[in-house]
Amino acid sequence: DAMVIQNPRYQVTQFGKPVTLSCSQTLNHNVMYWYQQKSSQAPKLLFHYYDKDFNNEADTPDNFQSRRPNTSFCFLDIRSPGLGDAAMYLCATSRSMQEKLFFGSGTQLSVL
């Protein structure tokens, strides 16, 4: 059974048109993360939630926002997507900040 679920698998949006990516988990983990991964590169952490506490990485653009309405769900909002935002967006969870990450299958975002 899938434990970290991301929808949709592929998302196409237009330049400047807001888009929301979703992630849900059945693991009841405290921490949820959003990573951006471009082709042949390492995943880059955008932000994470520890419970309701939001932690933004210093170099994450303001264009990227996140919401975690409850333990199970987390959303990534891209307010005005640019061509450079085309990437795979990976959601991950962990029970604590010291433990292993469980990744979802990712959402491949294309910006036209």
Next chain:
Amino acid sequence: GQQVMQIPQYQHVQEGEDFTTYCNSSTTLSNIQWYKQRPGGHPVFLIQLVKSGEVKKQKRLTFQFGEAKKNSSLHITATQTTDVGTYFCAGRSNDYKLSFGAGTTVTVRA
């Protein structure tokens, strides 16, 4: 800030041969994790090393954590086609920040 360097970026291996990928951190780590990402897939956790000098084995995979807790290696023996993918190390600093290396992409010649 903390940086995790991983080499080589690409590894082309003849089936049956061994290879090693190396990971180095600019700072001391509290632990290091290794993930495997198959082509078109997402990273999947392989192992976590915590103790200085720790060595762990998973079948043909041997993971080591350096004595100074600043470097790690993954050695694969008798490479198989199922080993194809990108192997990432991820170092955890004392402030719980997890930094991924750039990954080693492995291809196998049958």
